[in-house]
Amino acid sequence: MKKIYFASDMHLGSDVFEDPKIVEKRFVRWLDSIKNDAQALYLLGDIFDFWYEYKYVIPRGFTRFLGKISEMTDSGIEVHFFTGNHDIWMYDYLPRETGVIVHKKPVVETINGKCFYLAHGDGLGDNSHSFKLIRRLFHNKICQKFFGSLHPRWSFRFAHAWSKHSRKTGLANPAGYSGEEKEHLVLYAKQYIAQHPETDFLIFGHRHILLDLMLSHQCRMMIIGDWLQYFSYAVFDGKELSLEQFEE
Ligand SMILES: [Mn+2]
Numbered sequence: 001m002k003k004i005y006f007a008s009d010m011h012l013g014s015d016v017f018e019d020p021k022i023v024e025k026r027f028v029r030w031l032d033s034i035k036n037d038a039q040a041l042y043l044l045g046d047i048f049d050f051w052y053e054y055k056y057v058i059p060r061g062f063t064r065f066l067g068k069i070s071e072m073t074d075s076g077i078e079v080h081f082f083t084g085n086h087d088i089w090m091y092d093y094l095p096r097e098t099g100v101i102v103h104k105k106p107v108v109e110t111i112n113g114k115c116f117y118l119a120h121g122d123g124l125g126d127n128s129h130s131f132k133l134i135r136r137l138f139h140n141k142i143c144q145k146f147f148g149s150l151h152p153r154w155s156f157r158f159a160h161a162w163s164k165h166s167r168k169t170g171l172a173n174p175a176g177y178s179g180e181e182k183e184h185l186v187l188y189a190k191q192y193i194a195q196h197p198e199t200d201f202l203i204f205g206h207r208h209i210l211l212d213l214m215l216s217h218q219c220r221m222m223i224i225g226d227w228l229q230y231f232s233y234a235v236f237d238g239k240e241l242s243l244e245q246f247e248e
Helices: 021-034 063-074 093-100 129-139 141-149 152-169 185-197
Strands: 001-005 038-042 078-082 101-103 107-111 116-118 200-202 211-216 220-224 232-236 241-245
Touching: 001 021, 021 038, 021 063, 038 063, 063 078, 063 093, 078 116, 093 101, 185 200, 185 220, 220 232, 220 241
Parallel strands: 001 038, 038 078, 078 101, 116 200, 200 220
Antiparallel strands: 001 232, 107 116, 211 220, 232 241
16 A cells, blocks of 8 residues: 655745745655655645635745645545645635645544544634634634635735734744643544544644654544644554654
């Protein structure tokens, strides 16, 4: 069997690096390095730092990335694209143009007899009111329509400022791992496997940390880092799942 790869949080287009293409080019080199033994690739969210598409227009940039994943789907690799909290507004452009399969919700999938629970991870186990409110606003159809009716000169400027602001409070300075008892996703995962004990692996992005944790004798969870600090990914060879970092 060929391998299944998982990666998340590239935040393509973000200004964390002076040249935003640094992340994109590195990520594309990684895609090049896996394309020959990959059967499927799961991109677990926050692939773009900001994405919004209109009926006839898409954001500029990302050409190397879009070209590479199109090449991969053309060659028969299944590419799954999860939306995160930064690229919620994904409609039919990516599936039509690049052949990816878009997921807006967590996915449960059996791969080679193993049961996987896959999600970006935002909104899971985090019950804070301000987070819930913003999430509801961003997912609201009327708000999305209103945003789409603005000229991009205004809406994109607002969005990039917003993304920058949320990074100041989150991404550039993300709360590190503070233990099983405090990590929302660990708490969520424990609750989930209590209801779904058949689960073998839970894989998340979102937190920008590396975590590989046994939850029970059968069930293991991973938070697979990001492409801003760790250049990390998970790979499943049909039997074993491992968390790795791309080294050139
Ligand atoms: Mn992220």
